[in-house]
Amino acid sequence: MSAYQYDHQTIKGFIISSVFWGVVGIIIGLWISIQMWQPSWNVAPYFTFGRLRVVHTNILGFGFGVGAIFGLNYYISMRLTKRPLLFPKLARFHLYLFNTAIALAAVSLFAGMNQSLEYAELEWPLDIGIVVLWIIFAVNLFGTIIKRKEEQMYISLWYIIATVIAVAVLYIVNNLSVPAGLFKSYSLFAGINSANVQWWYGHNVIGFIFSTPILAMFYYFLPKSTGLPIYSHRLSIISLWSLVFAYLWTGAHHLVYTPLPDWIQTLAIVFTIFLIAPSWGSVVNGFYTVAPDWSKMRTNYLTKFFIFAITFYGLQTVQGPTQGLRVVSQLIHYTDWVPGHVHMGTMGWVTMTVCASIYYVIPRIYKTEIYSVKVANSHFYLVLIGQLIFSVSMWITGIQQGALWKAVTPEGTLKYTFMETLVKNYPFWQMRTVGGLIFAAGMLFFVYNIAMTIRSGNAISGPASKGVR
Amino acid sequence: MAGDIYKKPVMFAIVSTAVILIGTAVTMFIPMMTAQMHPRIEALKPFTPLQLAGRDIYQREGCNNCHTQTVRPLRTEVMRYGEYSKAGEFAYDRPFLWGSKRTGPDLARIGKKYPDAWHYRHFENPRKFFQESNMPAYGWLKENNLDPGDVKGHMDVLGFSYSEEEISLLQERNELDALVAYVQVIGTSIPRRRAVRTQGKTTTAEIKNPLAGNQAAIIAGRDLFEENCSDCHGEDAEGDIGPSLIDDVFLYVEGDLADDDYFELINNGTEEGHVEEGRTMKGGMPAFVGDMSREEMWSVISYIRYLKNKQEGKNRDG
Amino acid sequence: MTDDLDNIEDFEAKETAGKLPIGWLILFWGLIIWGVYYFIAYTPGISGWSQAKAYEESVRK
Structure with missing residues (x-):
């Protein structure tokens, strides 16, 4: 054993918090999926769709997603720098502040304090808290990396550094506002300019929370769990730089056919389509890494999580850019196609990678084996099926709705009223709830598996191992 | 040697910041400094205190999660909703409320489309008009009175002009009044019907x-x-x-x-x-x-x- | 099951470290070329195309 003392307590805390927020977010997700076809499930004022939807996105994006990113990126960084975190107490404070912020975020959104900026809904006092959180993360991370004991920085560290910088810039700029009381503010930006700033943020915060830090996990945990080395160093370099460069140009693909100047839209579409290349750089690298030994898909339960996850990432990063094209946007923008797209990314790529990484980390922290590979396999198949039902039903109804909106009669009038197009969604929205339930059941298998693993770990090492270890 | 950057975290951070800022500058910061991003059409008026209070409620209730406020320049879309949205219509929107999903219809031209009484009745029970609608009911907004002091403060932050009389009149108005007043002004700075009439x-x-x-x-x-x-x-x-x-x-x-x-x-x-x-x-x-x-x-x-x-x-x- | 140190050497393949699959390279350059075309074709200041004009045309039809 070495003299290195990794700060596992904080990492445990982040992982458990993340899983907790994940469960809460999924329950709210199921609830709002029912509200879509059963309006009596709206309970005014706190539990209407308009308020719950943002609780769902914030809890899952920032509670589950960012919680896992904090914990797992700390874990990865310590391993790759071969040293404990530079400021372990600050990391502990970071954990407490994180949970406080997410809880307050949920409460404030239930209460209707909402800036109406997608994925930046939180009002200004919480924004300040989140900036502080992020600065703590950045300080600890950069400190640890600068004081590292391994000269070469591995790919995962590049992605983590890029994430820390990009999110900071994005979050601060988009949330600039003038307070009007403690719970209300008005954006510094107005009209089409505010739209441009918001989607520059909105698209990139997805990119730098649901792509780059998750790729950091992928590049680290794939070789660790399979024992297979990453195929091409050069491919990962080109992918990183072209991804980080191109991403920031693309926000306006959310604003195709709006009054935003045409040239900004066109430029966004160009870079959006280009993004297929760097994204697929990682996909190709992942496939080629496992290619020498495909039997791992059967023999190593984590391999299939990672390979399916990167496959969904690959599908996501073709589908997403395609949606930016004017001719496609015309048809599917504003329809249920888009939630279908988003959930393939979040349920397929992000959640699978995060869960597999947690499966890898938890037994190692608790010095035990995973409780049950069988349960993990059930988890895998349930979330896979649940997510596919969800996404496919949304794509079908999205295309259908887009087509009905455009349908005209031979005499040149619209063929369907809005209501007629809405009711055709109902069977698909019900199907989505079914898919969500299956996915949620899969996640319960995951939670159970992790809980039992932690229990057996505690039983082995006993209470004596508590403390900074 | 270029490979050294992967051994120098500070250098790596600086270079990646620069790389991130190029696209940011070209598509966001630089346009922001030009007039094309700040257009305003003549007929557009700032919100009145009652309308602003309604807009705050629209934001609070997350209406933009299900309703967009921008009509795209597409033939069938203009037929359905009215004249397509113009850049100068949104100058007083902080922030814009275009939304990204149409679970319900677009509202960019909803103003003056129906009488006030229609909206009151529809907010109280959307299924009265559209039996299969999935919109939540908002009749409960009637129970909440407006706080004139708050609204006044918000008007001051935005720099919109108002009279003391307008503020004191808010005393007798409730949140539903405000929401209806806001809905009725959306998109009214442009004649809604121009495109429809030719059809x-x-x-x-x-x-x-x-x-x-x-x-x-x-x-x-x-x-x-x-x-x-x-x-x-x-x-x-x-x-x-x-x-x-x-x-x-x-x-x-x-x-x-x-x-x-x-x-x-x-x-x-x-x-x-x-x-x-x-x-x-x-x-x-x-x-x-x-x-x-x-x-x-x-x-x-x-x-x-x-x-x-x-x-x-x-x-x-x- | 110990806190063994990672050996960073094991993370990346040596013999394929510099490889770029040809299919991926075609994709990479192909998208850049397409991007140049699309930018020229759909930027009002260059090609004269505009959203508003495209709409007017679709209505005239």
């Missing part, structure tokens, strides 16, 4: 109702009437939110309307201040050009004429 104009062949007195058309017209018209004009067209259709007053003036004018009224709706056959409209009737075919509109007219004759018969006999 489906009656041809010279149809100055008279081609389906007048047609039995099948009357029956079809009854169903259409119940579906589209009775919520505002009453079960038997006796009038409710909208005027009676079986009396002899049309557009506030005594005397029947010719078939083609009637058709145009249903087709295009009414617009405040617009003059048709010497009668000045007050607005509030939505255009049905997107919702009903030409034949369906003529059927509705046949049915209404039938109802009116029946009523006149009753009056004579009684």
